[in-house]
Amino acid sequence: EDRTKMREVVQKFVSILWADHVLGEIQAQDYTLVPGLRFINEKIEQVAQEVGISCIVNNNFHYIKESDAYAWEAALAIKDNMKMYDLGRRKPTGKYHIMIADEIEAILVKNGYSIERAHELMYTNTRVATMVDTHIELWITLFPEFEPSDDIKELYEKVKDTLVE
Secondary structure, eight states: OHHHHHHHHHHHHHHHHOGGGOEEEEEOOOTTTSTHHHHHHHHHHHHHHHHTOEEEEEOOOSSSSGGGHHHHHHHHHHHTTOOTTOTTSOOOOSOOSOOOHHHHHHHHHHTTOOHHHHHHHHHHHHHHHHHOOOOOOTTSOOSOOOOOOHHHHHHHHHHHHHHOO
């Protein structure tokens, strides 16, 4: 069964990292817009419960504001070398903007999660965020040194004057 392999993989991670450091990820998308997600989220919830790990909730975002959806579709069409009027172009369903907590909660409740479970998932996100301690020094270069091969240097020398107008 699907869950058997998932459970094996998750248990392996738990044995290495401990249950507090392994999380299931529930996607916050309206199941009427992204119907296949119901199956995935349910399997993740089941395995998490069986193995004894917590879940977080996430909405993968590809643009900032909900009104930017059309621009993202245009970018996908360009990436796929298609036109917006092409019938075969990708037309993502769902909402992939940065959502506020109320939007995520509303989606979870619409999908059948209890309000308590929705809050529990969002609380886990907060708990994980408080465990992260990020310190980034300013005014230093964070990119690694990269030495290109001689053929790349040669190619660059040939075309460098045409790269910027």
